[in-house]
Amino acid sequence: MSSNLTPPAPPLAFPPLDHTLLSARTVIRGFQPTDAEALYAEVVASREHIARWLPWAYEHTSVDYTRDLITRFQAEWQAGAATYGIFARQPDDSSGDQAGALLGGLGLHSRQPDVPSFEIGYWLAQSAEGHGYMTEAASALVEYALSALGAQRVEIRCNARNTRSAAVAQRLGFTQEALLHNDRRAHDGSLRDTLIFARWV
Numbered sequence: 001m002s003s004n005l006t007p008p009a010p011p012l013a014f015p016p017l018d019h020t021l022l023s024a025r026t027v028i029r030g031f032q033p034t035d036a037e038a039l040y041a042e043v044v045a046s047r048e049h050i051a052r053w054l055p056w057a058y059e060h061t062s063v064d065y066t067r068d069l070i071t072r073f074q075a076e077w078q079a080g081a082a083t084y085g086i087f088a089r090q091p092d093d094s095s096g097d098q099a100g101a102l103l104g105g106l107g108l109h110s111r112q113p114d115v116p117s118f119e120i121g122y123w124l125a126q127s128a129e130g131h132g133y134m135t136e137a138a139s140a141l142v143e144y145a146l147s148a149l150g151a152q153r154v155e156i157r158c159n160a161r162n163t164r165s166a167a168v169a170q171r172l173g174f175t176q177e178a179l180l181h182n183d184r185r186a187h188d189g190s191l192r193d194t195l196i197f198a199r200w201v
């Protein structure tokens, strides 16, 4: 018997592990083990900024932890949870790699494979905030989901107090569908309300 707790199967169309998206100023691609030092350094430098809303930032206790996590991301990708890094786009080097400094991360999670629908999540290093990078990168991923993956619905959920996250959803053209009162506990133990935004075709 299936349960609601069973992770959804990946939808029929899901990006390959080596998937790369380009926007004007960013390169969006899956984290690789060679990104471990950069990811660890950015999370440490922005720990409080990220952890205020995403407590996983406290879990990055060493580069080895971060490297193991990236290996887990790669395994989870096959199961319908893609975790991308967002990198500053730089001119092609001799290897053709345009990914420069790490700016943040973006997740694309399958929610209902038969629809298909997805949820996206995001974070930026504190130093990368306020330049429009997230709206630009998330827009590329949402358009990809709606066109190439045939998504009928893309969802964003955030703490109702997280005004910067809600503003990204609004800039992406998402509609606020719901405000869930006392939906979860925040990491400090307080009750939090959750906003649900969506775009659909």
Ligand SMILES: CC(C)(COP(=O)(O)OP(=O)(O)OC[C@H]1O[C@@H](n2cnc3c(N)ncnc32)[C@H](O)[C@@H]1OP(=O)(O)O)[C@@H](O)C(=O)NCCC(=O)NCCS
Binding pocket: 049, 050, 053, 054, 122, 123, 124, 125, 128, 129, 130, 131, 132, 133, 134, 135, 136, 157, 158, 159, 162, 164, 165, 167, 168
């Ligand atoms: C949520 C988060 C990604 C939003 O970052 P952000 O920098 O506000 O969002 P964007 O990258 O889209 O940038 C928009 C800002 O850049 C400004 N900006 C500057 N140049 C811009 C450009 N070329 N294009 C668009 N916006 C630009 C905008 O005016 C806006 O600033 P404002 O809010 O002060 O008006 C970031 O606050 C974060 O990582 N927070 C911690 C983790 C988190 O909360 N994640 C979400 C959990 S649900």
